[in-house]
Amino acid sequence: MPSGTAPGRTAVTVSLDQLRRCHIAVDLGAARTRVYVKGVGLVVDEPSVAAVNIRSGALIAVGALAEKMTGRTPEYIRVVRPISGGTVVDIEMAQRMIRHLLGEKLRRQLRRKPRLRAAACTPHLSDPLAQRASVETLVGLGARRVELVDTLIAAAVGCGLPVEQPTATMIVVSGAATTQLAVLSLGSIVTAERIPVGGNAIDNAVIQHLRTQHELLLPSQSVRPLQLALHGNGLHSHGPESTEIHGRDVATGLARSVQVDTAAVRNAIHTPLTSVIDGIGKVLRDCPPDLVADLADRGITMVGGSALLPGFDQMLRDATGMPVRIADRPDVCAVLGLGAMLEGNVKPLAFDPLTEVEE
Numbered sequence: 001m002p003s004g005t006a007p008g009r010t011a012v013t014v015s016l017d018q019l020r021r022c023h024i025a026v027d028l029g030a031a032r033t034r035v036y037v038k039g040v041g042l043v044v045d046e047p048s049v050a051a052v053n054i055r056s057g058a059l060i061a062v063g064a065l066a067e068k069m070t071g072r073t074p075e076y077i078r079v080v081r082p083i084s085g086g087t088v089v090d091i092e093m094a095q096r097m098i099r100h101l102l103g104e105k106l107r108r109q110l111r112r113k114p115r116l117r118a119a120a121c122t123p124h125l126s127d128p129l130a131q132r133a134s135v136e137t138l139v140g141l142g143a144r145r146v147e148l149v150d151t152l153i154a155a156a157v158g159c160g161l162p163v164e165q166p167t168a169t170m171i172v173v174s175g176a177a178t179t180q181l182a183v184l185s186l187g188s189i190v191t192a193e194r195i196p197v198g199g200n201a202i203d204n205a206v207i208q209h210l211r212t213q214h215e216l217l218l219p220s221q222s223v224r225p226l227q228l229a230l231h232g233n234g235l236h237s238h239g240p241e242s243t244e245i246h247g248r249d250v251a252t253g254l255a256r257s258v259q260v261d262t263a264a265v266r267n268a269i270h271t272p273l274t275s276v277i278d279g280i281g282k283v284l285r286d287c288p289p290d291l292v293a294d295l296a297d298r299g300i301t302m303v304g305g306s307a308l309l310p311g312f313d314q315m316l317r318d319a320t321g322m323p324v325r326i327a328d329r330p331d332v333c334a335v336l337g338l339g340a341m342l343e344g345n346v347k348p349l350a351f352d353p354l355t356e357v358e359e
């Protein structure tokens, strides 16, 4: 960080020069791992999941295939998620997983670079231990130097927000583990919040609802189909009034199906999301009035996989009265933003000192 940058603030200019010298950009998410290679593009976008044989320690599958195995393995195969809550919790497993996701050809290509430099997204206000874990993961993969960029900045660049201008923009990054939101101006974060609610909390809300209201255990893989069974309506109220769900009876353990009231499921999904609205309120209260006025025009940009939850944008629109738009390809905005910085497509923030006129 250049001297003069206020602590706690991350500027786009932090190390644009350094970033331009990086070869790969990595976003280690709780749900998905994404890798961008300079000059090539997005090469990996796979679930952050690995399946291991616990008898031999051998890796059996990674990515989408390993995710499919969740809940379907014999006891000697364990499906693990080395990244949890936006932090690498098992560095060695994360490295093995990423090596396999990259594949032999790319791995050889990167090994040929004698001084491999990597850039990685780090969640806003992540603690030093979490940052250290990301750095160590990439160092173990051969990186000599790792640049960390705040996810909020990377995502804002990735969705084309005019971050470097003296006008306020608000971004909401809703992933699997967390929702991060910020008001940005002049390439810096003015105010920000990180809320531990994302796609996982939504899935849990649905699971809990069925368990308490219908005494039904849902197989882990059918939560997503269940949300889709709300006929892609998510939080919208149109669509069927009820839908049939198959699961296992909590008491007897036998397979059973129930008719579930979709309005009740919608309510259950709505509950965790109210903390996102509270977060937006807090960020706006902490924000200087001039910037809030800009926001009334420019509105909120949503990114992250959970931004795709139907009706989430409308919920924010209703709660704030501001325009809300979902970015193009919201799930990969952060890594594409890092990629743009690697390729040198991001204009540096140049504040040339004005020549002072002598009287």
Ligand SMILES: Nc1ncnc2c1ncn2[C@@H]1O[C@H](COP(=O)(O)OP(=O)(O)OP(=O)(O)O)[C@@H](O)[C@H]1O
Residues within 6 Å of the ligand: 028, 029, 030, 031, 032, 033, 085, 086, 174, 175, 176, 177, 178, 198, 199, 200, 304, 305, 306, 307, 308, 309, 310, 331
């Ligand atoms: N069409 C969709 N509708 C609803 N939710 C979706 C949709 N597509 C993806 N999601 C949710 O988005 C989440 C994944 O988003 P994303 O890829 O941004 O997470 P991540 O970057 O891995 O997580 P984090 O940033 O929290 O570490 C998952 O929880 C998934 O359920």
Ligand SMILES: [Mg+2]
Residues within 6 Å of the ligand: 027, 029, 030, 175, 176, 304, 334
């Ligand atoms: Mg993410």
